[in-house]
Amino acid sequence: MAELLTGEAREQRRAAVADLGAALRELVDAAVRTEVGAPGLAAAAAAARDLAAQLRAGQRGLLEVASVDDPVAGERWYSPVYGPGSPVAPPLLVDSEGGGRVTARVTVPKALEGPPGLAHGGTIATLLDHVLARALRSAGRGGLTATLTVTYRRPVRLGVEHVLHAEVATTEGRRSTARARIVTADDPDTVLAEGEGLFVALRPEAAAHTFAGVDHAPEAWTARP
Numbered sequence: 001m002a003e004l005l006t007g008e009a010r011e012q013r014r015a016a017v018a019d020l021g022a023a024l025r026e027l028v029d030a031a032v033r034t035e036v037g038a039p040g041l042a043a044a045a046a047a048a049r050d051l052a053a054q055l056r057a058g059q060r061g062l063l064e065v066a067s068v069d070d071p072v073a074g075e076r077w078y079s080p081v082y083g084p085g086s087p088v089a090p091p092l093l094v095d096s097e098g099g100g101r102v103t104a105r106v107t108v109p110k111a112l113e114g115p116p117g118l119a120h121g122g123t124i125a126t127l128l129d130h131v132l133a134r135a136l137r138s139a140g141r142g143g144l145t146a147t148l149t150v151t152y153r154r155p156v157r158l159g160v161e162h163v164l165h166a167e168v169a170t171t172e173g174r175r176s177t178a179r180a181r182i183v184t185a186d187d188p189d190t191v192l193a194e195g196e197g198l199f200v201a202l203r204p205e206a207a208a209h210t211f212a213g214v215d216h217a218p219e220a221w222t223a224r225p
C-alpha cells in the first residue's frame with residue numbers, strides 16, 4: 001500500500017512529479033511528430049526502455065493510489081485529464097471552481113488529434129465529462145458518469161487555447177445533472193461543443209464493490225454529506 005504524503009514532503013514530491021510530467025509530455029509530443037530516420041527511432045526506443053526501467057525501480061500496484069494524491073478531495077496527480085504528472089493529459093487547467101460552476105482552459109496537443117489538425121471527438125468528450133463532474137464536486141455532489149451526451153457543433157483545433165465552462169443543472173437524491181460547453185479563448189460566444197451528463201452517487205455498498213482492492217477509500221465518488 002502506498003503511504004499518502006502530507007505537508008512539505010507532499011509539496012516537494014508534487015513539484016518533482018509535475019516536472020517529470022511536463023518533460024514526458026514534451027517527449028510524447030516529440031514522439032508523435034518526429035520524422036527522424038529508423039536508426040534515430042531505434043536509439044530513442046532503447047533510451048525510452050532504459051527510462052521505463054529506471055522508473056519501475058519503485059512502482060506502485062495497479063490499484064494503489066499515488067502517494068501525492070488526495071483521494072478524499074479527489075486530487076489525482078496522474079489524471080489523464082488534468083494530472084500534472086500524466087504524460088497523456090493535455091493537461092486541463094482549472095481556473096475557478098465553486099458553487100457548482102467550473103471554468104477551465106486547455107490547449108489540445110498533437111497526441112490527442114482526431115481528424116488532421118483537430119481534437120479527437122473522444123478527447124472533447126473526456127474534457128466535457130471531467131468539467132461536468134468537477135462542477136458537481138464543487139457543489140458537494142459525488143458520483144460516476146451514468147450518461148454523457150456530446151453535441152459537436154464546430155471543430156476544436158489543435159494548438160489553440162480553449163475555455164470550458166460547466167455548471168450544475170439539477171440535483172435529486174443520488175442523481176445530478178450538469179451541462180458544459182467549450183469555446184475558443186478569443187471567441188467566447190461561439191460554442192464548439194456542448195455536453196450534458198447524468199451522474200449517480202454510489203451507495204456505500206456499491207462503492208465498496210466498485211472500488212474493491214483500491215487501497216484508499218474513494219469517498220469522492222459517493223454522496224457527500
Ligand SMILES: CCCCCCCCCC(=O)SCCNC(=O)CCNC(=O)[C@H](O)C(C)(C)COP(=O)(O)OP(=O)(O)OC[C@H]1O[C@@H](n2cnc3c(N)ncnc32)[C@H](O)[C@@H]1OP(=O)(O)O
Nearest residue numbers: 074075129130133134144145146147173175200202203206
Ligand atoms: C476533482 C477531481 C474530479 C475528477 C472528476 C473525474 C470525472 C470522471 C467521471 C468518470 O469518468 S466516471 C467513470 C465512467 N462511469 C462509470 O464507470 C459508471 C459505471 N456505472 C455504474 O457504476 C452504475 O451504473 C451507476 C453508479 C452509474 C449507477 O448504479 P447504481 O446501482 O447506483 O444505480 P441505481 O440502479 O441504484 O439507480 C440510481 C438512480 O440513478 C438512475 N440511473 C442509474 N443509471 C442511469 C442511467 N444510465 N441513465 C439514467 N438513469 C440512471 C436510476 O434510474 C435511479 O434513479 P431513481 O433514484 O430515480 O430511481
